[in-house]
Amino acid sequence: MDLIAKNLVFAYDKNPVLKIALLEIKAHSKVFVYGPSGCGKSTLLNLCAGVLAINSGELKLLNTEMSLLSSTSRDRFRAQNLGLIFQQFNLLPYLSVMENIMLPSILKKLDGTEKNRLEHRAHDLIKRLGLETFLKRSVMDLSLGQQQRVAQARALLMSPKMIIADEPTSSLDEKNTSEFMNLLLEEWQVSPFTLLFVSHDQRLKKYFDVHLNLEELNEAKV
Amino acid sequence: MKALFRLAFKSLINRKVTSLLCLFSITLSVLLFLSIEKVRKGAREGFMNTIGQTDLLVGAKGSPLQLLLYTVFHLGQAVNNIRYSSFETIKKNPMVDWAVPISLGDSYKGHRVVATNTDFFKHYRFRGDQGLSFAMGKMGIEVFDVVLGASVAKKFQFKLNDKIVVSHGLGDIGGGNTHAKTPFRIVGILNQTQTPVDQSVYITLEGMEAIHVGWENGMAPSDETQIDYTKVDLKPKQITSFFLRCESRIMLLRLRYQINQFPDEPLMASVPALALQELWATMSVMENVLFLVSVMVLLVGMLGVVIALYSSLEQRRREMAILRSIGMSVGQMFFLLVLESFFLTLLGAILGLLGVYALLYFMGPIFESYFSVMLEITKPSLEEWTFLLLVVGMGVLFAIIPAFAAYKKSLADGLTVKS
Numbered sequence: 001m002d003l004i005a006k007n008l009v010f011a012y013d014k015n016p017v018l019k020i021a022l023l024e025i026k027a028h029s030k031v032f033v034y035g036p037s038g039c040g041k042s043t044l045l046n047l048c049a050g051v052l053a054i055n056s057g058e059l060k061l062l063n064t065e066m067s068l069l070s071s072t073s074r075d076r077f078r079a080q081n082l083g084l085i086f087q088q089f090n091l092l093p094y095l096s097v098m099e100n101i102m103l104p105s106i107l108k109k110l111d112g113t114e115k116n117r118l119e120h121r122a123h124d125l126i127k128r129l130g131l132e133t134f135l136k137r138s139v140m141d142l143s144l145g146q147q148q149r150v151a152q153a154r155a156l157l158m159s160p161k162m163i164i165a166d167e168p169t170s171s172l173d174e175k176n177t178s179e180f181m182n183l184l185l186e187e188w189q190v191s192p193f194t195l196l197f198v199s200h201d202q203r204l205k206k207y208f209d210v211h212l213n214l215e216e217l218n219e220a221k222v
Numbered sequence: 223m224k225a226l227f228r229l230a231f232k233s234l235i236n237r238k239v240t241s242l243l244c245l246f247s248i249t250l251s252v253l254l255f256l257s258i259e260k261v262r263k264g265a266r267e268g269f270m271n272t273i274g275q276t277d278l279l280v281g282a283k284g285s286p287l288q289l290l291l292y293t294v295f296h297l298g299q300a301v302n303n304i305r306y307s308s309f310e311t312i313k314k315n316p317m318v319d320w321a322v323p324i325s326l327g328d329s330y331k332g333h334r335v336v337a338t339n340t341d342f343f344k345h346y347r348f349r350g351d352q353g354l355s356f357a358m359g360k361m362g363i364e365v366f367d368v369v370l371g372a373s374v375a376k377k378f379q380f381k382l383n384d385k386i387v388v389s390h391g392l393g394d395i396g397g398g399n400t401h402a403k404t405p406f407r408i409v410g411i412l413n414q415t416q417t418p419v420d421q422s423v424y425i426t427l428e429g430m431e432a433i434h435v436g437w438e439n440g441m442a443p444s445d446e447t448q449i450d451y452t453k454v455d456l457k458p459k460q461i462t463s464f465f466l467r468c469e470s471r472i473m474l475l476r477l478r479y480q481i482n483q484f485p486d487e488p489l490m491a492s493v494p495a496l497a498l499q500e501l502w503a504t505m506s507v508m509e510n511v512l513f514l515v516s517v518m519v520l521l522v523g524m525l526g527v528v529i530a531l532y533s534s535l536e537q538r539r540r541e542m543a544i545l546r547s548i549g550m551s552v553g554q555m556f557f558l559l560v561l562e563s564f565f566l567t568l569l570g571a572i573l574g575l576l577g578v579y580a581l582l583y584f585m586g587p588i589f590e591s592y593f594s595v596m597l598e599i600t601k602p603s604l605e606e607w608t609f610l611l612l613v614v615g616m617g618v619l620f621a622i623i624p625a626f627a628a629y630k631k632s633l634a635d636g637l638t639v640k641s
Contacts, residue, residue: 051546072551079549086547089540094236104548106225154548 002027002162002194003048007057009220010043016055018043019220025210028192030185032208034200035215041198044214045166048196049082050074062161079107083155083193085165090151091139098122098135101153118157125153129183145176149183156187162194169201181207226554230561233541237534244530245570251523252574252613256606257581258516261589262509264597267349270498272417273465274347277474278491280304280312280321280481281463286492287501292326293463294494295418296334299392300326303460306427308486312466315480317473320345323464325430328401330388330423333374337430337458343369345467348417358382359410365428365451368406373420375411384408388423388433401433416590428456466491520613523570524620527563531624535631542632552629559625560618567617571610575602 003025010018018040025031035041046052047059050066053074059066062081069077078084091100101122110118126132129149134142139150148168155163163184169177185207188195197208205211234241273294281289282302291297306323313321322345325337336342340361343354359382362369370380380386385405406425414420432451468474474493481491542555550558579599586597602610 049547072553075546075549075551078547082549084547086543090544092233092541092544094232103544106229107549107554 001025001060002029002062003196004058004060008047008054008059009056010047010052010054016220018047018218020057020217021219023212023217025194025196028188028194029210030188030195030208031197031210031212032205033196033198033212033214034202034205035213035218036200039215040218040220041214042166045164045196045198048162048164049084050078079104080158081161083158083160083163085148085151085155085163085168087167088144088147088171090154091147093138093140095139096136097126097131097139097142097150100139100150101125101157103154104158121159122153122157125156128186129153143176145172145179148172148176148180152180152184152187159191160193162196164196166198167200168197169199169204177201177204226558227561230558230565233538233558234562234565237537240530240534241566244527244566245573247523247526247530248567248570248613248617249573249577251520251526252571252610253577253581254519255516255609256574256578258512258519259606259609260578260582260597262512266502266509268416269502270495271349272498273494274350274352275345275467276347276465276494277468277471278466278478278481279463279494279497280309280466280489280491283488283490286490286497289463289490289492290494290497290501293324293465296326296336296422300462303462304489305487306458306461308484308489309461309464311486312464312481312484315477317469317477317480319467319469321464321466322346323427323458323461325427325458325461327392327462328388328390328430328433329392330374330386331378333371333421333423334392335388335423335425335430337425337427337461339427342424342465345465346419348415348419352415354415354419355413357411357413359408362409362424362426362429364407364409365426365432365456366404366406367409367426367429369410369412369424370408371420371422371424372412372414374423375408380408380411382408382411386423388425390437404433414590427458427461431456431458524567524613524616527566527617528620528623531559531563531621532627535624535628538628539631542628546632552632555632556625556629559628560621563617563621563625564614567614570617571613575606575610 001024003023005020005023008018008020008023009016033041033044043052047054047066048061050061050069050071051074053071054067057067061077064077066074066077092103095103102118105115105118108114126135129152131146131149131153134146134150139147142150148171151168155165165184169180172180181204184195187193195208197204279286279289279293281293282300282304284301288298289300292300303325309321309323312318320341322338322341324342326334328335340363343361346354356369357372357375359369368386374380385407387400387402387405390399390401406429412419432454435451435454466477468477478491478493481489545555545558546552582597582599586599589597
């Protein structure tokens, strides 16, 4: 199991916004999380990413109990194990495409060979995502579809065990969306990871093997 | 760590306009602070160094401050003169290294006429051990020779051998009260000193006697009176005061005591450095106000940094969210913001310092000739280094406020910016 939530409760103040009795996700599952806005999707993602901490219960990610970690340990956990993709504005405008992809490496102390390996991997990802010609360009020159692919490459760079994506295709057209999905699943084929994919676009369900209706799962009355 | 520095730098460059304005504000306030301090110090130094190497000023009994004012700054008048014979007696005292007499009373178009002898040019010292030097000509020896201070010569555009007529008394009364019959020939022009010397006109003691022959009743002699100056006894009878240097500093107090107890007439000896200090203390209010102004200027500049950082936070929320998503901790983000302020203030401090030197180089001479305040180009003093360090430290300290706000915001935003 890559994710186990038991009696999980999270509240910003007194009223809980997320309450999950039990949720178990097997390793390398591709999970489609859906539900209307306000049903706690963002909260769940922030909890899994370790940016927020649960109030009570258990949340075990990749065999690590998140509620036992300090906030900096959760940050380190995120850097080591997770890859994140957002809806948009994933990229730092003042960095080149390559620098944006290599961004996760700045938090690591890397020796020469490791750095070489990562650069190699970045180049590899860029090639597979069809972004070679944009390598040194500013990310501002990219289309939305290309920007999301760069974000994908960055999320994949450190070969994370889990990818968390928050509506990464909602600002893309149909062609770009399917391109994005196909590339993501190709990567999954190469080296599988657990995928938590939040979206309200039901058409995307076909790409996933687990469908999670968060509105049903969440017992908190919002 | 290096990568983190690079990231902060690139982010800063990305916000060119805000960063540049911010940098400009710090640079300007550092520049202003350092310049005002330079001027303040320059003014004090210039003032304190108006006279050097002189151990005692000797004049008629009265206030030491007054003695300093009329002897060194040529301000105001002596209540009483002293006998030339007293001067000669004291000069012969074995404790005395040298003594230079001066006699005041006349003026040339608002500038003091100082009667003295050649020893004045030999022994007068200012700014530590700097002596007088001639831009043109030489010391006056003849009765009607005159030497001009640099400013006087410049103001009236005099050349050597030009003739000038001095006025009786201090006011530019004109009319009959000029020594029209006894014009002086310019034999020397002194170099700039930034002291009252520049503003004065130097004649010989004999010259002073000569122009007053026939003035015994305080009025100009009638036109018919013809005087043959070669036949008149021009040995000075009275002087206003004199400068004196001891053979050794150890004797200073004893000599001062002896002069103060001088049997022939009431005399007073005063240590110029002490009187200068006393005088400066009365002006210290101005100095403090100046200092306060420069501190305010600096605070305003630093406030600019805080405001700039604060206002940049809103547009940087996404940037923060991205950095958080790759695993950056809020602590590291805090560090990043403080680092940015550190960059800006450090650069501002360096640019400000360089600016001061540029200003000194280009404006120093102009400032010097207008305000007589000497601004020397020297290496930054320990005090200035401390100040610059303090500025950078303050930049870091002040950045903590917006950095903390960013920290809170980032905690609330998490990874998804709700705008």
